[in-house]
Amino acid sequence: MIISSAKPFEEILELLKDEDDIFVVGCNACAAKQHLGGEPEVIEMCERLEEAGKHVVGWVIPSAACSVVSFDSLIEKNPAIKDAKTVLVMACGSGVSIVSSVADLPVYPSNNTESLGGRSQGEVVPELCAMCGDCTVYYFGGICPKGQCPKQLLNGPCGGAIDGKCEVDPEKDCVWELIYCKLERTGRLDLLEKVWTVEELTE
Numbered sequence: 571m572i573i574s575s576a577k578p579f580e581e582i583l584e585l586l587k588d589e590d591d592i593f594v595v596g597c598n599a600c601a602a603k604q605h606l607g608g609e610p611e612v613i614e615m616c617e618r619l620e621e622a623g624k625h626v627v628g629w630v631i632p633s634a635a636c637s638v639v640s641f642d643s644l645i646e647k648n649p650a651i652k653d654a655k656t657v658l659v660m661a662c663g664s665g666v667s668i669v670s671s672v673a674d675l676p677v678y679p680s681n682n683t684e685s686l687g688g689r690s691q692g693e694v695v696p697e698l699c700a701m702c703g704d705c706t707v708y709y710f711g712g713i714c715p716k717g718q719c720p721k722q723l724l725n726g727p728c729g730g731a732i733d734g735k736c737e738v739d740p741e742k743d744c745v746w747e748l749i750y751c752k753l754e755r756t757g758r759l760d761l762l763e764k765v766w767t768v769e770e771l772t773e
């Protein structure tokens with residue numbers, strides 16, 4: 571899941587200050603799960619834009635904004651987009667980019683895209699994977715230090731954790747403590763014998 575956060579409404583209005591006849595595109599995937607681009611948020615955005623003096627021509631919520639195949643597919647869902655002069659996309663940057671690639675209109679984002687995360691036990695969990703292109707998470711019990719350790723340490727902890735909490739971000743558990751415990755529980759502490767070289771770290 572792509573983790574995003576909502577831009578302040580004032581910032582969105584500033585982005586749209588020279589634009590009107592706005593069509594709003596939500597996203598029924600990651601953005602909806604984070605309450606940033608599902609139907610309630612899209613309807614609320616339309617109402618707030620109208621209250622701010624903007625004309626909203628319509629809205630649509632594709633199953634995933636990052637998988638919109640064509641402008642015609644948006645017209646099929648809501649023909650009002652043909653009257654739009656501007657599109658506001660309530661999705662991640664990938665969704666904004668894909669909508670922009672099929673719509674010959676100015677396209678604006680309502681969200682800030684932050685990281686690749688997920689959901690666990692009903693909670694949104696950010697920054698799980700740094701998308702390094704060479705997945706070695708197996709060596710770390712499935713808990714990625716590239717994505718989750720602020721220092722991105724691959725050869726063990728920095729030693730600064732206090733009571734299991736990260737010295738950089740005390741709100742979070744030290745990821746290296748989590749890695750150690752997971753490998754211990756699964757009988758794979760031997761994986762920690764691997765020493766990562768500079769070459770491997772920079773590949």
Ligand code: SF4
Binds near residue numbers: 698705715
């Ligand atoms: S090693 Fe970590 S950052 Fe790289 S792809 Fe795997 S989970 Fe993502």
Ligand code: SF4
Binds near residue numbers: 720736
């Ligand atoms: S305390 Fe743990 S998670 Fe935080 S920077 Fe050090 S090793 Fe990484």
